[in-house]
Amino acid sequence: MTRYNIWFYISLFIAGIVALPIITVFFSFFSETSNYFTLLKNTFLFDYINNSLIILVSVLVITFFIGVISAYFVSFYDFPFSNFFSWSLILAFAIPGYIFGFSIIAFFENYGTAYTILTNLFGEHNYNPLIPKFDSLVGSIIAISFSLFPYVFVLTRSSFLFQSNNYIEVGKNLGLTEKETFLKIILPSARPAIIAGLALVSMECLSDFGTVSFFSVNTLTTGIYNSWLSYDDLNTANQISFILLIFILLLFSVELYSRREAKYHQPSRGFKPINKIRLTGKKSIIPFLFCLTIFFISFVFPVTQMIFWTVKFPKYFQDIDILKINLNTLYLVGLASIFLVFISLLINFGSRISKSKILNYLTNFSISGYAIPGVILAVAFITFFSNLSDLITNNFNIGNTKNLFIGSISGLILAYFVRFFSLSFNGIKSSYEKINNSIDESAYLLGYSKVKTFSKIHVPYLKNNIILIVVLISLEVIKELPITMILRPFNFETFATQAFVYASQDLLEAAALPSLFLIGWSTILILFSTKYILSPKN
Amino acid sequence: MSKNFFEIINGHFVASEKNKVNKVNLKIEKQGDIVSLLGPSGVGKTTILRTIAGLQKISSGEIYLKNKIISSDSFHLEPEKRNIALSFQDNSLFPNYKVIDNINFGKKRFNGNRTILNANDIIKLLHIDPILEKFPHQISAGEAQRVSLARSIMSKPDLLLLDEPFSNIDQSLKDEIQYSVKNLLKEIGLTTILVTHDSFEAFSIADKCGIILNQELKQYDVPYNVHHEPNSIDVANFLNKGIFIDVRVIDSECAVHRLKHDELGEIRGKLSNNFTSGSKVKLLLQPEDLIHDDQSNLKLDVVDRKFRGTNFIYTLKTKKGEHLPVFVHSHHIHQHEKNEKFGIKTPIFIDHLVCF
Numbered sequence: 053m054t055r056y057n058i059w060f061y062i063s064l065f066i067a068g069i070v071a072l073p074i075i076t077v078f079f080s081f082f083s084e085t086s087n088y089f090t091l092l093k094n095t096f097l098f099d100y101i102n103n104s105l106i107i108l109v110s111v112l113v114i115t116f117f118i119g120v121i122s123a124y125f126v127s128f129y130d131f132p133f134s135n136f137f138s139w140s141l142i143l144a145f146a147i148p149g150y151i152f153g154f155s156i157i158a159f160f161e162n163y164g165t166a167y168t169i170l171t172n173l174f175g176e177h178n179y180n181p182l183i184p185k186f187d188s189l190v191g192s193i194i195a196i197s198f199s200l201f202p203y204v205f206v207l208t209r210s211s212f213l214f215q216s217n218n219y220i221e222v223g224k225n226l227g228l229t230e231k232e233t234f235l236k237i238i239l240p241s242a243r244p245a246i247i248a249g250l251a252l253v254s255m256e257c258l259s260d261f262g263t264v265s266f267f268s269v270n271t272l273t274t275g276i277y278n279s280w281l282s283y284d285d286l287n288t289a290n291q292i293s294f295i296l297l298i299f300i301l302l303l304f305s306v307e308l309y310s311r312r313e314a315k316y317h318q319p320s321r322g323f324k325p326i327n328k329i330r331l332t333g334k335k336s337i338i339p340f341l342f343c344l345t346i347f348f349i350s351f352v353f354p355v356t357q358m359i360f361w362t363v364k365f366p367k368y369f370q371d372i373d374i375l376k377i378n379l380n381t382l383y384l385v386g387l388a389s390i391f392l393v394f395i396s397l398l399i400n401f402g403s404r405i406s407k408s409k410i411l412n413y414l415t416n417f418s419i420s421g422y423a424i425p426g427v428i429l430a431v432a433f434i435t436f437f438s439n440l441s442d443l444i445t446n447n448f449n450i451g452n453t454k455n456l457f458i459g460s461i462s463g464l465i466l467a468y469f470v471r472f473f474s475l476s477f478n479g480i481k482s483s484y485e486k487i488n489n490s491i492d493e494s495a496y497l498l499g500y501s502k503v504k505t506f507s508k509i510h511v512p513y514l515k516n517n518i519i520l521i522v523v524l525i526s527l528e529v530i531k532e533l534p535i536t537m538i539l540r541p542f543n544f545e546t547f548a549t550q551a552f553v554y555a556s557q558d559l560l561e562a563a564a565l566p567s568l569f570l571i572g573w574s575t576i577l578i579l580f581s582t583k584y585i586l587s588p589k590n
Numbered sequence: 591m592s593k594n595f596f597e598i599i600n601g602h603f604v605a606s607e608k609n610k611v612n613k614v615n616l617k618i619e620k621q622g623d624i625v626s627l628l629g630p631s632g633v634g635k636t637t638i639l640r641t642i643a644g645l646q647k648i649s650s651g652e653i654y655l656k657n658k659i660i661s662s663d664s665f666h667l668e669p670e671k672r673n674i675a676l677s678f679q680d681n682s683l684f685p686n687y688k689v690i691d692n693i694n695f696g697k698k699r700f701n702g703n704r705t706i707l708n709a710n711d712i713i714k715l716l717h718i719d720p721i722l723e724k725f726p727h728q729i730s731a732g733e734a735q736r737v738s739l740a741r742s743i744m745s746k747p748d749l750l751l752l753d754e755p756f757s758n759i760d761q762s763l764k765d766e767i768q769y770s771v772k773n774l775l776k777e778i779g780l781t782t783i784l785v786t787h788d789s790f791e792a793f794s795i796a797d798k799c800g801i802i803l804n805q806e807l808k809q810y811d812v813p814y815n816v817h818h819e820p821n822s823i824d825v826a827n828f829l830n831k832g833i834f835i836d837v838r839v840i841d842s843e844c845a846v847h848r849l850k851h852d853e854l855g856e857i858r859g860k861l862s863n864n865f866t867s868g869s870k871v872k873l874l875l876q877p878e879d880l881i882h883d884d885q886s887n888l889k890l891d892v893v894d895r896k897f898r899g900t901n902f903i904y905t906l907k908t909k910k911g912e913h914l915p916v917f918v919h920s921h922h923i924h925q926h927e928k929n930e931k932f933g934i935k936t937p938i939f940i941d942h943l944v945c946f
Contacts, residue, residue, distance in 0.1 A: 490682035493645050494738075496669040497676050498695055498745050513686040 059402030063414040066395065070421045070470050073432035077297060080290030080435060096270060097292065104258060104271040104299075107193055111257045112250055114197040119204025120246060122343055124234070127212035130328040131336035137343040138209070139582050144350035145202045146574035148531045150262030150552060151567045152195040155354035158361065158560050160185060165357060188267035195263045198350045200256050204249035211245030212238065217326050251307035258299055259425030261534040262548075266555055272296040273427045277534070286435045293428040304423045355571055361564035368565050372550065377566060381546050381573070384536075385526045387461070388468045392476040392525055393518055395469070399477060400484050401506055404492075419474030429467055430538035434458055459541050467535045472528055476521050483517040484510070520584050527577045530570060547573075594654070595621045595781060596749060598642075601651035605637040614638065614651070614807045616800060622779035624772065626792035629802035630828065635785040636679070638802075639751045642783065643676040644669035655749060675747035679754040681734040683726040683741075690722040693740050707778065712740050715770045717763065731758035736767065743780065750775070752784040756791060768795060789829055793817065801825050818942045819862045820874070826944065832876035835912050837945070839865045847943060849873060853908045855888065859940040874944040877903055877915040882922070883935035890914070892932045895925070906932055 125131070126138040159165045162180045170179045186194070215238065223233040239246075261273040272292055279289040331339065362368070399418075403411045421429075441454035457463035487510065495505040511518075533548045540549065547570035554562040596618040604610040611634040618625055627635050640646045642653060644660065644667055653661040655674070660667045683692045693709060713719055716736040721729050729737070735758050742750055755771075756764055772795045775782050786792050792799050793813040800810040801820075809821045820826040823834070837857065841848040842865055849857040849871075857873070865871055882904075893913065894905035902918045904926065916934070926932050 487685065488680065488682060490678045490680060491684060493640075493643075493669070493676070494678065494682040494741075495684070495695075496645070497643055497672075497674060497747075498741070499670050499673070501670055509684050509686075513684075 057406055059399075059406045060408065060411055060414075062402060063399060063411050063418070066399065066473070067414045067418045069466070070418045070473065072436055073424055073429050073470065074297070076432040076436045077290050077293045077428060080287055081294040083287075097275070097295070099270055100272045100275040100292065101295070103189065103264075103269055104273075104296075106189065107196065107264070107269070107271065108254060108257050110193040111197045111200065112254060114193070115201040115204050115253050116246070116250060118197070118201045118346055119249060120208050120239075120242075122346055123205050123208035123212060124238075125339040125343055127209055128238075128326060128329060129331050129336075129339055131331040131339045133340065133343070134328075137347060139579075140347055140351070141205055141343065142202050142582055143347075143575055143578055144198060145527075146571050146578055147199055147351065147354050148262060148533065148548070148570070149192075149196045149199040149260055150266050150533065150555070151358070151570065152199050152350075152354050153191060153263050153266045154551070154555055154560050154563055154567060155357040156186060156191055156195060158357050159353075165360060188269050192264050192267045192269050195267075196257055196260055199263075200253045201346075201350070203252045203256070204246065207245040207249035207252075208242055211242040213326070215241055215326065220326065248307055251303050254303045255300060255307070255423055255425075258296060258303070259427070261425070261427045262552055266552070272299075273425060273534070276427050276431055277538075280431050280434070280538075286431065286438070289431045290435055293431060296425060296428060300423050300425065304420070355568075358564045358568040358571065361561050362568050365561040365564070368562050371562065372565055374565060374569065377545050377547055377550055378569070380544060381530055384461075384464065384468075384546065385529050387465050388472070388529050389522045389525045391465055391469060392472060393480075393521060396473070396476040396480045396521075397511075397514075397518075400480050401510070404484065405502055415477065419477050421470040422472065422474040424471065426467075426471060426532065426534035427538070429471055430535045433463060433467055433539060437463070458539065460539075461541060461544075464536065464539045464541075467539055468529060468532070471532075471535065472525055475524055475528065479521040479524065480514060480517060483514055487513060516584070520581055523577050523581045523584075527574055527581070530573055530577075593657070594619050595623070595656065597654045599652045599654070601638075601641075601653065602649040603634055603637045603641050603646075604649045605634060605640075605646070608632075609634050609637060610649075611638060611802060611805050611807065616807065616810060618781055618783075618798075621781050622776065623797045624775060624782045624784065624795055625798045625800065626784045626786060626796035627800045627802055628786060628789055628792040631787055633802050634805065635787075635802055636753055639676060639753055639783065639785055642749070643674050643751055644672050645676075673747050674749045674751060675742035675745050676751040677735075677738045677742040677753060677755055679757060681726065681731065681738070683734055683737055685726050687725075688722070689718065689724055689726070689729065689737050692726070692737055693718070693744055695741060695745075707744060707746060709740075709744060712743055712774070715774060716740050716767065732760055732763070735759055739771070743774070743778075748781070750780050750782040752782060754786055755784065756786075756788075771795075789817075801828065803828055819944055823872070823946050826874050832874050832879070832915065833913065834872040834946075835875050835908075835914070836910075837871060837873045839867050839869050839871060839945075842867050849943060849945075852910065853890075854934070854938055855936060857938045857940060857943070859943040861943045861945060863945060865945060871945040874946075875914060875940075877917040879940045880914065880916045880938065881935040882916060882918050882933065884933045886933035886935050888934045888936050889931040890934065892926050892928055892930050895928070904932060906934075 122141055126134050160183055166183050167179050219237050220233060223237045264271045265274050275292045276289045279285045399415055403415060437457045438454055492505055495509055533552055536546055536549050547566040550566040551563040594617045598614050598616045601614040602612050629635050641648050647666050648661040650663050652659060659665060660672055718736055718740055721733055739755055756768060759767055799813045799816045801808045803824050808825050809816055835851060837849040837851045840850050842861055846858050847861045890906040892904055893907045896903045901920050904916045906914045
């Protein structure tokens with residue numbers, strides 16, 4: 053078989069699309085080398101980096117404790133509602149950091165929800181001085197932490213679940229106490245999973261735009277956004293992007309490395325599931341209260357706040373065309389899913405039948421898109437397509453081609469594609485690799501062509517997996533804020549953009565309705581996918 | 591052009607640097623013959639099968655099936671167009687289809703052998719009926735092998751390739767399945783190449799048997815000849831049923847050839863290779879060659895005794911240090927302990943004197 057076949061060119065093309073933002077950022081950084089110092093001075097770059105790092109470190113510490121402790125409780129102990137918590141804590145994924153931020157402000161602000169509750173309970177009084185106020189930095193940290201801790205929770209928990217009871221029994225047999233067993237056996241063997249979880253948290257945290265922007269904290273992402281929007285300075289925006297990308301790149305390598313290491317911790321043959329320790333009475337109080345508190349803060353609190361406002365200000369049902377937003381979202385979700393799943397299947401099939409190494413490198417590169425923060429992606433897209441459009445206009449005397457990808461659905465889908473390709477590609481690949489190669493060969497020998505093998509054997513086998521991938525893509529697209537904000541067509545609203553636009557206009561009450569819809573859809577999708585993940589078949 | 595049903599001419603098969611087989615010449619003269627390829631693990635047997643099936647290209651040489659070329663240096667017929675079925679060693683059932691649907695997958699091919707096959711007969715023959723409604727992940731490795739076999743046969747191929755088809759099947763079922771598969775293949779006249787490392791399996795099923803050793807097809811003959819007249823020391827050692835002892839040829843001209851061993855004395859029989867009288871050669875001595883006789887004057891020390899169910903294998907030691915294996919029927923009236931003397935009937939007569 054030739055090495056440069058059709059699959060090679062398709063993969064090369066896709067790798068090229070994913071590389072667009074990175075290359076654009078790279079070129080922008082080195083194209084103007086004269087004014088680095090002014091850049092630093094004028095853009096408060098140190099300030100940005102400083103804030104980004106403070107948030108990052110704090111979020112890491114908080115998510116580590118919340119995630120690992122709650123995972124430990126639900127994996128090793130049987131206490132009231134422990135099964136409920138084992139999936140309900142994941143629901144925090146339904147609440148993006150910025151919506152959590154709206155809820156914090158709404159609750160604690162002067163004459164806010166807390167004030168209303170106190171008044172109803174104890175009568176009229178000026179409670180405002182009594183209610184704690186959050187510094188915007190602290191607010192961001194809390195909001196981001198509670199929206200991201202499920203990464204640590206999910207990965208740690210699954211690593212705990214796959215830990216063989218044999219090790220724990222050996223530990224006990226060697227005379228370790230419960231605490232020693234945890235610190236010396238359980239925690240070290242879950243380390244790769246925990247690091248992978250924290251790496252994801254870091255990447256998401258550094259990419260976060262909505263939360264920090266809502267709290268008006270100057271970080272690298274808001275810096276990029278503001279340089280573009282307020283100063284119309286794409287060059288500076290891309291230069292800041294470059295710095296952020298370096299941070300991300302570091303984290304990306306940590307994540308890859310920890311994942312490679314995680315392979316060596318796979319359960320072997322003598323796998324025995326963990327026997328949960330049954331806790332009753334007093335002993336069950338601590339884990340129960342801990343999980344309940346986390347569940348309450350991370351999910352119940354923001355949902356209740358949004359419901360409260362939606363009910364309290366029903367007039368926004370008329371002001372907001374919620375049906376239209378639902379349809380818009382469905383439209384984006386549908387297009388993105390079809391596009392992503394189709395290309396992912398194609399590339400997976402191609403690398404399966406051509407077995408070329410170059411192809412593997414190319415696809416491995418293509419999935420790196422998920423590490424690029426949405427803001428960078430969007431700004432780089434604008435930069436690239438503006439330059440391209442100028443080039444075309446100058447040379448070929450054709451009108452403006454910019455609008456084909458900027459402020460259009462096609463551009464939006466293309467950007468989603470870069471960002472979420474790894475999600476759909478890896479999701480399908482993991483299932484695809486379970487199909488033994490001799491199965492394909494059997495099909496050929498029974499007279500099935502390659503294409504027929506794909507449609508008759510592969511696709512039916514991957515069907516469930518594809519559904520799961522579509523659910524996950526939908527979840528991401530619904531929650532996605534910066535890409536949609538920057539690249540969407542004029543007046544095209546999703547739940548995320550509508551909520552964010554109102555919130556940044558200080559109309560938090562109006563943001564409640566789209567937020568509630570966003571949470572609702574996300575919750576349904578999460579419940580659906582966790583049912584898949586938690587079901588014994590998978 | 592080849593006149594045979596199937597033929598490999600000067601085939602070179604390469605899977606990796608170590609795993610290759612050179613200069614293979616193999617003929618299956620008529621349809622319905624069963625051929626087995628016997629060799630140690632990792633010698634390249636599977637590579638040959640995969641190349642015949644078209645899953646791999648041949649390095650050089652030609653393969654013909656029904657007088658049509660299917661593989662050569664410059665030509666490669668795609669596997670789906672060859673009408674050759676391969677039953678894999680590992681489980682290759684389609685995971686998302688039930689056992690019965692897997693079997694029926696084979697039926698969809700119409701260009702094949704016209705013999706009418708009844709799926710139910712095959713299902714019964716291979717004892718698949720209790721698991722028809724199960725999915726591949728719910729059945730054992732042995733069951734999967736039988737299903738895979740059924741699927742391959744149902745596809746009515748011109749040529750059936752079996753890669754260690756009975757390796758995972760329970761010992762208790764193995765003999766029966768081997769027997770019924772052989773009968774079935776003969777009945778429907780399905781030409782088959784079977785790969786195995788088990789010489790019993792190869793001998794009992796095949797019409798002809800090829801021995802692959804050291805990257806070569808060493809011998810290709812009917813099983814009886816392969817066993818009794820291995821054509822090289824390598825083949826004899828691989829079949830591993832006997833040992834070589836040093837003897838001298840005293841007479842190779844008369845009707846009955848005679849050899850002499852220092853301790854065993856005269857050994858009579860028919861030499862399979864030509865040697866001049868007086869030459870020193872190595873004689874293959876198999877366990878069934880020597881006959882136990884308590885009355886005999888020729889006595890050797892017992893160094894080991896193994897119980898094999900139907901027989902005992904005694905190991906006797908000569909003064910020179912050779913260890914000779916001897917079969918004794920299980921019902922033999924008494925047993926000999928270690929270090930006891932053990933009589934051997936003289937003069938020794940062996941049908942085939944295999945010497946090198």
